Amino acid sequence: MEFLPTQIDITKEPMEVGPTCHYVMGGVEVEPDTAAAVGVPGLFAAGEVAGGMHGSNRLGGNSLSDLLVFGRRAGMGAAEYVKSAKAVPVSDAAIKAAAERIQAPFTRSGGENSYSLHAELQEITHNLVGIIRTGAELKEAIEKIAEIRKRSANVSVAGGRKFNPGFHLAFDLDNMLLVAESTAKSAISREESRGGHTRDDFPQLDSKWRQVNHIASFDGKEVTVRKQPLPALPKELFDLFDVHELEKYMTADEIAKGGAR
Template identity: 85%
Template sequence: MSTIERHQYDVIVIGAGGAGLRAAVEAREANLRVAIICKSLFGKAHTVMAEGGAAASMGNVNEKDNWQVHFRDTMRGGKFLNHFRMAELHAKESPDRIWELETWGALFDRTKEGKISQRNFGGHEYPRLAHVGDRTGLELIRTMQQKIVALQQEDGKKFGSMEANIKVFAELTVTEILKEDGKITGVYGYWRESGEEVLFEAPAVIIATGGVGKTFKITSNSWEGTGDGHALALKAGANLVDMEFLQFHPTGMVWPPSVRGILVTESVRGEGGVLTNTLGERFMFKYIPDVFIDKYADNEAEADRWYLDQDNNRRPPELLPRDEVARAINSEVKAGRGTEHGGVFLDVSKRLSAEVIKKRLPSMWHQFYELAGVDITKEAMEVGPTCHYVMGGVEVEPDTAAAVGVPGLYAAGEVAGGMHGSNRLGGNSLSDLLVFGRRAGMGASEYAKSAKRVPVSEKAITEAAARAQAPFSRTGGENAYSLHAELQEITHNLVGIVRTGAELEEAIVKIADIRKRSANISVSGGREFNPGFHLAFDLDNMLLVAESTAKSAVLREESRGG
């Protein structure tokens, strides 16, 4: 019998962002024992970086809004490749999830009438994003953590231990999902601080690990976005869908180099910010697709009037879906009309007063002032596309969030595919987390209650341990940092916003070569506080994701999304 650290739970949640925490709450309220495993510190999930708001058709600012319009906007934004049932459930249930969050203590901005305020965003016909300044994701995580602590306090009073039914395991990396006879039995991982290995046994596992941005050179994602959940699910036998569709957010910071890729919220454009090139041209009027021409103004006068009279004027083209804006910026830069640092200008200072900017966009003001020395109340921001979100992910059953073909496995949030089609609308991610996090928690709970527990075999533990120890058993092998840098150059140059068949084929060959070399990665030193050890596992996941993306993209010959 193995002597490694062991834990037994009913449901394991991998990831402590919005989807993971919402799933954990649902499973705990079904009277099940839940383990939350997170790669970083609790509260540091990438959800905190979501700024603009959560999309929900509450109709607080424009009563014409409803779930059908939200559904239509989502499908149109995704170029009608969305899984229609996921988009339908999302549009119908988002308002309830926002109101629920408020009952748990979320402090949303208010309208003059005292309702939850909602702002305009690209691709949404009506003001739809419930927001907390430009720090909405941070408030969502704060509220969800508060809810979990409240549940733990209930358990403390009832069972004498706050961790009786829900426990957080922070700074722990999951290396694989374990199965016996085709069914989930648990997960294997290690503590990032000590390197010691851990076994978790449970009949149901929910993957809520977020995105894949660190596969790319320029990204808005945090260091955690290494595609862990995508790779874990694929290795466990699940399907990945829509992996060719990566969203490059049109506005990331461009200068200085140390902050390149950091997100500049779409709220800046929602509040009236305009995009211009180095000639001073408001260039987005040249890039309105035919499918959107009836909804978007083709001249500055009408676009400006829209801010005062939205019923009788078309929207500014700066509020087109993100894929359209990112391609437009990319085209301007390639045509030589970009800044010397490879971006364009985004200016909100001519639309709003300094006082209003600091009130509505406090994080943006602070971010540019501290990191770039730019006062956005007086001057324009320099922005350009940054790898932001992956629409592709685990194929799931919409109503239960169950991974297709793997009993006991569930996925929610960015790691799940289908909901957003070929392009996600801004704001749909936060409401997606809540809607499908809840559904994943419900589905996993129902499964765990009825499933017969299957013990993890000693053979499975031995094999998992050997794979975890492998990088230390090699000497003079490849360096994980060098291979990661090579991978990022390949994806940046060959699998970016604009793709060609020849470049994608080249990328596939080069990624395969790195995968072959990565099998010989060696790690020096001990297990404690060893970042090279961590990257060895992260890189394996990123290579699998990059290969999936390139191979999917080469088969998709028409241009949709991005």
């Protein structure tokens, strides 16, 4: 079999393979019925950018159903929201600050290169927040991500604003840092292995951990992660399962209660 355009015949020579980030299970925390973001009025999120839908691992094909169902809910939620919401006033000072922030990379010279920081961040998350994680590596990742964040405040960009990928990357970098830090800090807190999260130092699934989500928030300087209890499985769903199937996932207490009424 030949792989175009590389022309490698894998029956004759070895083929290089490697893992890659394919999907992000976490995302913006939303109300399930309206897809409204928790704590940010007027923001609605659906699809891969929203969190909480797929649990610890997304099954193939499920993101399409996610988009159809929650895309519709987000649209209806947003339409409902604008009926009653008043425009949020934005001060001239806030607009000026945002414009200055955007211009800032052009005003610096000899600062950090956004592409280099991006590559370093990729290296860190690939090596230390990858498929199989350990507490020590995650700790190292969190420290290194913080260093990149510091350096990213000093990014300088060449050229103009028109279709300038280096300029775009300077801002994408902020979002990448946010995702990387949230992922690493949630992963170090979750001392078990579940779905797409494997901890070499905690290789077992632990039913107690099924009862919590990790919620990350950002204060402009760093990400903090807190544990938030999950709603209990409703009784009508609980009853659909053979109880022995649930024993692997639920604590003895949860099984004894038999779902939430």
